[in-house]
Amino acid sequence: MSSDLSELARRRGFFFQSNEAYGGVAGFYTYGPEGAALKRNVEDAWRDRFVTKEGNLEIDAPTVTPEAVFEASGHLDGFDDMLVECPGCGESHRADHVVEDATDLEDAESLPTDEVEALIAEHDLACPECGEALAGQPVETFNLMFETSIGPGGDQAGYLRPETAQGMFVEFPRLKEYARNQTPFGVAQIGAGYRNEISPRNALLRAREFTMAELEMFIDPEEDEPNLDAVADVTLPLYPADAQEAAGEEYLELTPQEAVEEGVVAGEWLAYFLARSTAWFERVGIDMEQYRLRQHLPGELAHYASDCWDAEALVDGDWVEIEGIAARSDYDLSKHAKYGDDSFTLFKEYDEPVSTERATVDPDMSYLGPEFGGAAGDVAEALQALADRDRSAFDDDEVTVEVDGETYAVPTERTGFAVEEVTEHGEHITPHVVEPAFGVGRVVYSVLAHAHETDEVEGEERDVLRLPAAVAPTFVGVFPLTDQDGLPEKARDVASTLRAAGFDVTYDDSGSIGRRYRRQDEVGTPYCVTLDADPEGTATIRERDSTEQVRVDVDDLVGTFAELRAGELDFEELADA
Template identity: 55%
Template sequence: MSETPDRQEVVELAKRRGYLYPSFEIYGGASGFWDYGPLGTSLKNEVVDSWREMYVVRHGYEEIETTTVGTEDVYEASGHADGFADVLASCTDCGTFFRADHLVEDHTEVENADGMPKERLGEILAEEGVACPSCGETLDDARVEEFNLMFETNIGPGSARPGYLRPETAQGIFVDFQRLKRYYRGSLPFGVTQVGRAYRNEINPRQGIVRLREFSQAELEYFKKPDDEIDIAPVEDVEVRLYPVDEQEDEDGEPFVTTVGDAVEDGVIDSPTIAYFVGRSQEWYESIGIDPAKLRFRQHLPDERAHYASDCWDGETLTTYGWIEVNGVADRADYDLRKHAEHSGEEMGVFEEYDEAVVREETVADPDMSVLGPEYGGAASRIADALREKARDEPGAFGGDEVNVTVDGEGYTVPVEAAGFERREVRETGENVMPQVIEPSYGLDRIVYSVIEHSYGTDTVEDEERTVLRLPPGVAPFDAAVFPLVSKDGLDEHAREVRDALRDAGLRVKYDDSGSMGRRYRRHDEIGTPLAVTVDYDTKEDGTVTLRDRDTTEQRRVDKNEVAEEVRSVVEGV
């Protein structure tokens, strides 16, 4: 496990070097909002591109982009309008708002207060004499109530049609499902991805950069037949650190390292499809710079599971904020599609054709109402319904000349001829299936911060301590930096030629001639640039440049015409 850095030093580096900026800083800022600077934007884009490479390119799942504003009926169907809330506690003396579960966890010995009923949280605040962190008065009479986390808005003038900023990207995919199943020609399984913004009006965001009111998600919705599972063979040997429910509930329980294959075989992860995406997530995290020793997958406890999830495993990274959730792999079953079908009245199932048609016998009744009507009057239609039901459930009752049915407690005898009973063969070519959904969802901002913190380190070079971001070359904001030894004697012109040649080769390059060479090296070590190319007087003589490695600080001479190939081989890990 790598060293644990000082959080403030990491945050200060991120702000100083252009990774992250506090939003609205000149107006005093606002908790829960951060901007990406030039380097942060580049790093985030590389992380997103790497995620797309995994799911869109290698797996062939398609990507869509849906609106960030949703109509109220969408979130009524999904359950967010009624159930997407935290419990808010407000001090009656100073009026400050807090998350009630955070107050309980921070100021009492109660653990896992998240998910407790508001009434119980209020009781604990009063019983334990918890004081308001702002004014110091006890919270025994605090107002405790549920607070919906969605940002509400109105669509169009006035308030005729309420809407919400989306709290997750998933619902846009579910709402578009009818179109998507046609796009995929109704063939399961298929995957749909989306990358975009989501919004949650947190009561009192804590944990700085990792608790945001506006954030980016990357989600995959994998639609499959109920009994189908992904083959785990490609990831069965991937080692993962798991923290299942039984270990969490055991006083001496601990996370443990196993392989994906063993996790499925031993029943630690019941669903091979969930296990598959846990394995893929592990591989991806390591590729972008997450320290595997600071990564685990924790299974949701039964009382913390989302209303739609039958099982969920959270990817968590260890940071100076503690273990933070960076992704979840959830089994959403058919909850979302079923709810949207109920609320919209639209068909969300997929017609699945059988390999071979199935022929079965069906018994039906088609009552002759011209006989039943005059004979039974107002009871005729109910008698007809009873005959149809009996034909389906008790076909043997139609073996004689008459059949008996009971309607509202009264018995009726009907001629079989008038009942219209018949046996017929039905040829079925398929069935309507409601897809099950497995959802790997990733919180990009927390992932980016984890990459920065896990890459942060210090060491000593030439008796001088340096700070270095050991970002994997594939996600670093720059592939290389180009330095002229001095900005005279034509060296700056040669350096710009090298820079331009690298850019023409599709590489991201920073030209830097500010300060001493040592200062420039240290600056780009801190930025995380993997390679530095120095143009000196020998370049004018023999056409070679110095190529310096960020991590080892080793230097070697390279023909300037081969620099692009050398840099590309490092970036692509060839």
């Protein structure tokens, strides 16, 4: 985190470490008034694009989740980071970060623990805190989830969710009804996530409590297609896995359609959301010259992903993941169907009924029970599975199935095997999922980093945040030029009128007019209005980036700012009018 941005964030109320009166705890941050407003505007912009304009559903699920959910999802076994402990000071560090910080190697996270351990020894790496050698210290996996207990007796284990996704998957049996059992449909959620990071760092970029904005798009992979024409004008700066493995630095500049046709992106839905995300990031203030889409290497793919791309922003000299876009196939719904007690499929109705032959078994349980004991039920299920895939297995006098590595022979006449003609009106399918998952805090930090500049105005250096008006904490600052001639009262009336019209407004009458402008420049306010004793009833509008000023009738301020906010008018046009 740059010292300049850190100082500005604290001084102007964007964010700061929480609980500093009690020494603070690493990885927890409080958003101040400006930061909370910026974060809210980023979330609103995300909701506008990925919920409202896409026609998706939105839910708000609990942050505490029973252990059984994460057992089914695989998080209990696979949601880990690599940990190495210093033998000198006892401090724990992320082993892959130790390697990356001290060598030219990138993405050490994708390597197995034994290779990271060998790299630490090979490069004779030391503890970042005390300098003690780490060579020879074991690199172990550490589960990142915060554990808790549910209920006064503590009998039921639970976890603080590390992502919002599982809340959308677990509730799928009910959510599919709200979507009228038709794909494609998306379910979105904005909310807190928790990860017990080994070594939180870089402020909002790696925190232990954070906000995520996630969308689960449920699709029929055989029929549903996105509208790629709607994003045909977006150029994707793609950094595929093969280019990374070849140590290449050049990106492929492709449209979504080209990316699919050339086999760079595996599927139209991934390409669609890569494009929607890229356009959205530009809208909220990510510098497209410091932005790329990087494909996950095979070793770093999450346990649920068949393919994944990270949207990354260059911040403080490092590439930072601000979104992951994953093709999760039917992994999540299939897992919950196996462990949960509900239906995680959709009934897909055919255009016309279809007559087909179906193999069935009706085992004689009075024979299977005494013969196979507790395995009888599993043998019956195995017989049906065999009938589904190989009817010829029932041609002989005896049928053989395998259950848990043990072979069972059943007389064919005891299986109740039959082939019957049935008329089917549809089939049950398990939807696949494509998931764009945004780290809101990381987006906020990256937007601040890209917007923060230092320039010179009237011979004086100024800090300025060139935030887009869509996300700036305050849209307009209102000032009286002096405290005389009733100007404060007049300015307060203007501020009230603008607030009533739906604008985020701040009123300031403290210090010189230049100091007031500088304060608003530092928090990214796009426009300021100054009221003076003009008998013609006009006021001065000043634009942040150019510092140019124009006179506008006070009665026209609401309409003028409405056009500026909607993009129907730019300041240069206003100045030339």
